[in-house]
Amino acid sequence: MSIYDEIIWNPREIEQESMRQVKALLAGTHFTPGEGAVVSRLVHTSGDPDLAGQVRFHQRAVAAGREALRRGAHIYTDVTMLTAGINGNRLAQLGGEIHCAVHQPEVAQEAKERGITRSAVAMEKFGNRLRDQVVAIGNAPTALFTLLQMMDQGLKPALVVGMPVGFVGAARSKELLLEREVPYITLLGTRGGSPLAAATINALLYME
Template sequence: MDRVIHPIEQESYRRLRARLDTSHLPPLTRAVVERVVHSSADLAYADDLVMDEDDLVAAHAALHAGAPVVVDVEMVAAGITRRETVCRLKDARSRPGLTRSAHAVRLAHEQVGPGALWVIGCAPTALEELLTLDASPALVIGLPVGFVGAAESKAALRASGLPAVSNVSEKGGSAVAAAALNALLYHPVPADTSEETL
């Protein structure tokens, strides 16, 4: 079923595009940049986000083929309204050398295995833990926020070579992480496939 776009959202995008030229960006990169900017009202994300269009194309196909979506916190899950997500934070426990968020990532990895899309918008330690696992992700949306470890964990994600959406600065958060995933969910599936848009 096609998503019905509210007039307020249409007007918001019109104003966004009047202030920020995204027309030079490839389609999925443009979709992610615009939705993150739209969710945050922060035009600076256009220069802060880092992603590769080929990675997004592959992730978009995996997402629409039913790949699992794993989130680090329920706030990210709440922002992804058109897809079931996996969040194991309620089952996780902190222990020496392992935060609760990192343990939740381990539990989720045991549950979903390889090929998932991971959406991390809160805890840098969740992203750090993911990078230690053999997760073979379809995509890692790594946009944790904070003054301790956030920028460093995102730099480590970029250095890992995994397919990713990240940003360079300390900012981020659940809303922008969910927005990046939603951009891929809302973007139409190419007409030459038999998949349906979610």
């Protein structure tokens, strides 16, 4: 018998076994069922059970996100990698679309002229289109800082998934998000990234 005969090859079985192990690892944590579904996806995506202790939810985050997506809310992102990870077919079934402006020529030109990131300019360009929609940030702290400034001026998204990654600004931007009353899901510290932000959105999309 080959050692490869012990490998699980079927993708459905791999998924089921992975989630079984994640469920066991999260036993004893105190999340609501909806929050638990999000955290399970984050742990599954990252392969890091310790991530569960770093996730923070606004008390209305899951309900607000589900409600927004089911009424056809659009999702606005900071980078194209995040758009690739979101289940666009499921979102389209609900009436929503994914938007990312970071590669628009005018965004790149303005960012160069102002000496700031394209993600920050792109978030500004979305403007009031973000009102009552879902914003997912999985890379650039400057995009989240820009969104926070817009929120300070009265903008209110339906949900902010704030998971920028890195050592310059990421942790601070998420600390500031925690102070807001807008529904949010975030991850403390320097960790984050587009796969985790996409996993969060997908968890909400898959909920019944």
